[in-house]
Amino acid sequence: xxxxxxxxxxxxxxxxxxxxxxxxxxxxxxxxxxxxxxxxxxxxxxxxxxxxxxxxxxxxxxxxxxxxxxxxxxxxxxxxxxxxxxxxxxxxxxxxxxxxxxxxxxxxxxxxxxxxxxxxxxxxxxxxxxxxxxxxxxxxxxxxxxxxxxxxxxxxxxxxxxxxxxxxxxxxxxxxxxxxxxxxxxxxxxxxxxxxxxxxxxxxxxxxxxxxxxxxxxxxxxxxxxxxxxxxxxxxxxxxxxxxxxxxxxxxxxxxxxxxxxxxxxxxxxxxxxxxxxxxxxxxxxxxxxxxxxxxxxxxxxxxxxxxxxxxxxxxxxxxxxxxxxxxxxxxxxxxxxxxxxxxxxxxxxxxxxxxxxxxxxxxxxxxxxxxxxxxxxxxxxxxxxxxxxxxxxxxxxxxxxxxxxxxxxxxxxxxxxxxxxxxxxxxxxxxxxxxxxxxxxxxxxxxxxxx
Numbered sequence: 001x002x003x004x005x006x007x008x009x010x011x012x013x014x015x016x017x018x019x020x021x022x023x024x025x026x027x028x029x030x031x032x033x034x035x036x037x038x039x040x041x042x043x044x045x046x047x048x049x050x051x052x053x054x055x056x057x058x059x060x061x062x063x064x065x066x067x068x069x070x071x072x073x074x075x076x077x078x079x080x081x082x083x084x085x086x087x088x089x090x091x092x093x094x095x096x097x098x099x100x101x102x103x104x105x106x107x108x109x110x111x112x113x114x115x116x117x118x119x120x121x122x123x124x125x126x127x128x129x130x131x132x133x134x135x136x137x138x139x140x141x142x143x144x145x146x147x148x149x150x151x152x153x154x155x156x157x158x159x160x161x162x163x164x165x166x167x168x169x170x171x172x173x174x175x176x177x178x179x180x181x182x183x184x185x186x187x188x189x190x191x192x193x194x195x196x197x198x199x200x201x202x203x204x205x206x207x208x209x210x211x212x213x214x215x216x217x218x219x220x221x222x223x224x225x226x227x228x229x230x231x232x233x234x235x236x237x238x239x240x241x242x243x244x245x246x247x248x249x250x251x252x253x254x255x256x257x258x259x260x261x262x263x264x265x266x267x268x269x270x271x272x273x274x275x276x277x278x279x280x281x282x283x284x285x286x287x288x289x290x291x292x293x294x295x296x297x298x299x300x301x302x303x304x305x306x307x308x309x310x311x312x313x314x315x316x317x318x319x320x321x322x323x324x325x326x327x328x329x330x331x332x333x334x335x336x337x338x339x340x341x342x343x344x345x346x347x348x349x350x351x352x353x354x355x356x357x358x359x360x361x362x363x364x365x366x367x368x369x370x371x372x373x374x375x376x377x378x379x380x381x382x383x384x385x386x387x388x389x390x391x392x393x394x395x396x397x398x399x400x401x402x403x404x405x406x407x408x409x410x411x412x413x414x415x416x417x418x419x420x421x422x423x424x425x426x427x428x429x430x431x432x433x434x435x436x437x438x439x440x441x442x443x444x445x446x447x448x449x450x451x452x
Contacts, residue, residue, distance in 0.1 A: 003319040004257050009185050011331070012315065015390050017041065017341075018186060030182035030189055037390055038311070040341035040371060042193070045310050046172055048224050048338060049195045053170050053303075060168035060197060061161050065149025067174065068128065071140050076280035077148050077273065079125060079141075082244060085180055087122035091115040098180045108181075124177045126190075142176035147302060149173075150198045151273040154285050165287055165298060166201035166209060166450075172307075186308040187261065193307040198300050200287070203271070206299035207248070208448035210268040214250050216445045217266055217303050221252065225310070226336035226439040227317050231255045232263075245272035252305075254313040263313055264305035271297040314339055318391060333391030334414060337434040342392040343370040344430055347383050349399040351376050359398040362408060362423060366396070369427050370434075388413055393437060394430055 003011070012018045016035035020027040034042060054060045074080050086099035095109035099119045106113045126142040129135075143149070150157075150169040157169050172195045182188045201209045218234055221227045237249040248268040253260040274297050278285040286295040318333040337343050344366055348359035356376065363374045373392070375383050380397065387395050397409040397418075408426060410433065411418045421429045 002257070003316060005185060008312075008315055008319065011319075011389065012038070012185070015386075017311075017315070031191065032186050032189065037341040041311055041314075041339060042307055044339045044341070045225075045307055045314075046193075046195065049220075049305075050170070050172065052220055052224060053168075053195075053197050057168075059166060060170050060199075061157060061163070062170045063150060063153055063157065064173065065143075065146065065153065065171060067143050067176075068130065068140050069143065069149070069152075072280060073148050073152055073277075074125065074141050074144075076276050077151075078244060078276070079144060079148075080123075083125055083144060084121040084123050086119045087180055088116040088119050091117065096180060101181060122178075122180055124179065126176045126178050144177050145175050145304070146171045146173045146194050146196045147198060147304065148273070150196070151277055151285075151300075152281075154200070154274060155283065158287065165289070166199060166205065168197050168199040170195075170197040172196075184256075184258065186312050187256070189308065192309075194304060195307060196302065196304040198269075198302050200298035200300055202289075203296065203299045205448055205450075206268060206270070206301065210248055210266065210301045212445060212448055213301050213303050214252075214266045217264055217305075218252055219442065219445055221263070223439050223441055225314060225339060227254070227313070231313075231317055233260065235260075243267070245269050254309075254316075256313070256316060261309075263309050264303060267302045267304070269300040269302050271299055273300065274298065330385060330388060332388045332413065335391035335393075336439060337393050337437055340391045340393055341371065342373045342387070342390060343394065343434060345373045345375055345383075345387045345392045345395045347380060347387075347395055347397050348376050349380055349397060352400075354403060355398055355400065358402055362396060362398055362426070365423070366427065366430070370430065384411065394433060396426065396430075 015037060017038040018032045018034050021031035021033045022028050054062050087096060088099045089096050090107040090109060090112060092112035092115050093107060093110035095107060097108055101108065107115065125144055128140055128142060129138045130140045131138045150171055157163065174191060175194050176191050179188060179190050182190055199209060199213065214234055218232065221232055222229055231254055233253050235251050235253055242249055246267050247270045250266050251262045252264040254263045274285040286297050288295050314335065315333065318335045320332045320334055322330050324330065346359055346363040346366065348355045360374065363372060366372050384395060393413050395411040397411060399409065402408055407420050407422045409418050409420050410429065
């Protein structure tokens with residue numbers, strides 16, 4: 001059995017993945033705080049992305065740009081004038097909804113058919129003020145994307161890191177959009193975390209690089225995150241869907257309970273952004289090709305994804321329920337070890353005063369090597385179920401025999417099979433089991449020929 005949105009939201013709160021923000025005050029408009037398990041899982045997602053996109057490559061570097069910057073950036077990029085959604089009000093219940101989200105002419109809040117105000121544009125930028133006086137000259141914006149920070153630093157990165165085309169600039173950080181209708185748990189929120197990369201390349205090679213990054217990013221979900229291929233698809237945008245800057249865009253989509261939804265967009269942005277900022281700033285944002293002895297404005301391919309959307313997709317993909325021979329229900333998150341918030345749990349058979357010191361010594365031995373949790377509350381059976389429900393791949397049980405033979409029992413989450421191993425070889429045994437449970441690597445995506 002797979003989870004619906006209500007089941008998953010309940011599990012996330014109960015086990016500490018995510019809580020409604022400011023819940024003691026009634027919450028705040030689809031805003032969520034991440035709990036102990038949620039922050040660990042987000043950290044793993046970020047590190048896996050950074051390793052794949054930056055550290056494992058020789059052609060991508062990272063930056064960290066400011067959240068609030070010169071508002072001229074957002075005027076030049078088109079966000080001030082064009083970053084809008086179509087808005088209507090329901091005349092019956094006064095709900096404000098996106099016009100393009102209305103199905104069969106019915107209000108999604110009250111069901112009234114055809115009772116809407118005229119459509120108008122709603123700008124998604126969050127406005128703020130810089131300085132002590134709130135006046136037009138001090139207006140600034142919270143960034144709606146991390147991308148522009150990379151475009152305006154193109155010249156800095158090119159000069160300081162001595163890059164040659166093709167090369168990429170990557171960034172992880174928070175973005176803010178004043179969404180009209182946020183919802184579906186953490187799928188669509190007004191504050192979210194993005195992982196974006198701008199890949200600058202020769203215009204003659206840009207379509208080949210766009211194809212490459214579509215396949216490379218899809219491969220990452222299958223191999224690094226372990227998402228089943230039938231839950232993923234790559235969908236190219238039609239001409240009527242393309243953004244004003246895009247020559248081609250494809251979405252990597254996940255099959256959520258409510259249907260296919262975007263995880264990641266891979267956009268061919270052409271030279272729109274560099275030319276826009278060059279024109280507005282008066283700076284020449286181009287690349288000097290030493291072989292051709294000429295300047296060119298690179299084209300850009302942009303893979304962009306939200307950390308929060310990956311997290312909710314992984315929870316849906318991993319959720320499973322099964323019933324044993326005694327009719328007892330077991331909830332399992334079948335997360336891969338690389339994204340599970342806890343890799344190994346240490347569980348003393350009881351809180352017996354002879355067992356606890358030994359169990360804690362085992363825990364101390366494991367902590368430098370794995371993400372661990374120590375749990376001695378309630379029966380051992382309930383603790384196994386609790387670890388299954390948060391996705392812990394391996395549990396280590398310390399029992400009374402451990403006091404005599406200096407061995408412990410490893411219990412596997414998915415098979416529930418148990419094996420006894422010496423404490424002296426525990427780190428190695430767990431490492432081997434975790435390595436064996438990682439998704440197998442497939443063939444690498446072939447990179448485009450340079451200078452073709």
